[in-house]
Amino acid sequence: MPILALALRSVLNRRLTATLMVLSISLSVMLLLGVERLRTQARSAFANTISGTDLVVGARTGATALLLHAVFRIGYATNNVSWASYQDIARHPRVRWTIPLSLGDSYRGFAVLGTTPDYFRHYRYARDRGLQFAAGTVFDDVYDAVLGADVARELGHDRGDAIVVAHGAVDADSAQHDDKPFRVVGILRRTGTPVDRTVHVSLAGLEAIHLDWQSGMRVPDAAVSADAARQHDLTPTSITAFLVGLDSRTAVFHVQRFVTEYRKEPLVAILPGVVLHELWDAIGLAEQALLGVSALVALVGLGGMVTALLTGLGERRREMAVLRSVGARPRHILALIVGEATALAATGLGLGVALLYVGLFLARSFIQSWLGLAIEIGLPSLSEWLLLGAVLLASMVAGLWPAIRAYRYSLSDGMTVHV
Amino acid sequence: MHHAAVLFFIAVIGLGTIGARAAASSAEEVQAIEWRNLVPPGYNPTELITKYRRDVADLKDDDPRALQLAEALRKAWEGAPVVESLANTMVKLSGFLVSLEGDGTAVSEFLLVPFFGACIHVPPPPSNQIVLVRTGTPFTRGRMFQRVSVTGRLRTEKASHQLASAAYVIEAARVEPHVP
């Protein structure tokens, strides 16, 4: 189509303004698509972290806080669950399995989780996927540890390595449990969840390293050696929270009620799916606002393009007269300007999508190291293609305005253009 | 000429869709049921609650008889019987959605309950008034406790080995927002 070739040459001739217009459109496209992508990806990443768990039980606190801490290792627990209460609830006839969780310590920035071998048997993520070992096996000895995939990879650990756990969430030289190192016996496959960034040890092991600690400090006189600790009763007195699987999902309300009415300790049982749903409902309004702002930015980008085209028309009246003199019809003039607008928008869209992917790759590595969640980066979805198509269509329609003006000018100018 | 062709095309598509729908539904009748249909006749949960409340009002919280009564009520509810005649039939039921599994935007598994807000201040529904729904294609959900209509084959699943209780399940369900 010869007119499109003209349009392209025309755009290339005004490189500076064209570049600015393309940049502005591409940034707004990147924002529009990026917001939508991160929104759905973040939700999906959170949702994929836990699956098949009917209840999460912890000390009575906010439902969201409990979920975030127990499952996502975000935040702190205000209180614990006593071991006796845990056992009472675990004995409920509708409970099929439980996974106790004990959090609080860390290893070089990674969370340390005390749990039982049931964790590796029953924990599910991303629609019913179980945990798998890349190497080694579950812990058996008191001081055995199983590393999440990222812990092993980032710190270069292998089976047999010794690791020293720090007391508390921050690595401080004074708060190391260096008299009782753990031994790596297993490394898990990648999951794309916070499991990857966790060091798993037995509850007994956690008990052992805290035997001679009081109120967060090691008591020098009452030091217990690693071996001596084995002889102690290493049953924990309390845990942070526990996951529950029932014999039927329809029993979930009954057991939840049972936990709420449990008189010996104030506890709460949450349905992870429900809490996540409510969390997204609450954030939903902010998401809509963000999407609205991005759409406005896209409109501004297009508006800038129309403005540039309109103001450029003044110096192009001569060009229009020349074109009409060689036989260009109205549709040719219209097609020329609309073609320019389309070419600019299409380039902006292409660049915007490219920038989007660059941004997503950067965001992915950041979110992974911060939260342990995996953001998927795939090809544009159908709705994204439709969105891109809508922006392109809008630019063509927007280009009609300067196009019609250009033709009107050429009509009134006739053969003489007073330059 | 062109317009006639377009109209003809639309008419063909329209008739085809109606025909397909008719064919699908005549294959098996979908029965629209209410929540009370899921409760066998003679079982009256409200009666149990009233009896419980009346009996427990005279007792102190830690009186062993209070605990016994609570246990009895719990057993009655958890062991709530199902209507076996409904098993394996295609039904349509509307209720409120409680998310269990999904990807953050769409749910693939949820509980359908008869009332809004199964929160801790109200006794949860008896087990024959809760339906576990697994969707065919994930349902893009709205707010929590959204009102939906579920269509699918109703099954009864043996739930607990100790109690004689069963659960209602609808697999490969088609879920739609409820239209009053």
Added chain:
Amino acid sequence: MTRAVIDIEDLEFGWAPDRPLLRIDRLAIASGERVFVHGSSGSGKSTLLSLLAGVVTPQRGSLRVLGTDLPTLAGAARDAFRGDHFGIIFQMFNLVPYLSVLDNVTLPCRFSRRRRDQVAARGNPEQEGRRLLEHLDLATEARSARAVTRLSVGQQQRVAAARALIGRPEIVLADEPTSALDADRREAFLRLLFRECEAEGATLLFVSHDRGLEGLFTRTLALGDLVRRQPAPVP
């Protein structure tokens, strides 16, 4: 006898609704003529060209170009007719700045099937464009991809001439094409233009206020003679 390419009768045109600028009783121009059109400023020289090219339509009268009653055609049809049968040279700024010299010359072939077909008999538009440019002493410029805005005015006018001639349009309209040239270049340009018009069999209408060039033409049209004195407005 050569037939009339342009035939005007009783024509009346004005930019304002009731103030006619041009009134032409009778004007016939035959094929192959080289017509020099002169008149004082504001007498309507350029307006006449606009009318002939079908850019505007007269309020009254008939205007037949190559046998076609031009004002009866719709706007787009007149545009197409112009592209098919006219080559137009402006006083200045003739060229599209973002196209090369050769692309400027071949422009009419993009818009006119007739001219494309005429060129096809001799080769493709690019070859034909180069041939014309060679004849107009622009052989090296034809090959260069330099921006047309870098050319001298004289070179630009000659490129415009090549563009006006490609594809053998029957009529070439030139609106003061030499006004921006140095005096000593004007005659040279004219001679080139004449030679090419004759070679292509085109009729040339040349508007100018420089009567020094008049002698080279076959015919002179003084707009003052063509236009009747305007009668006093009827009260």
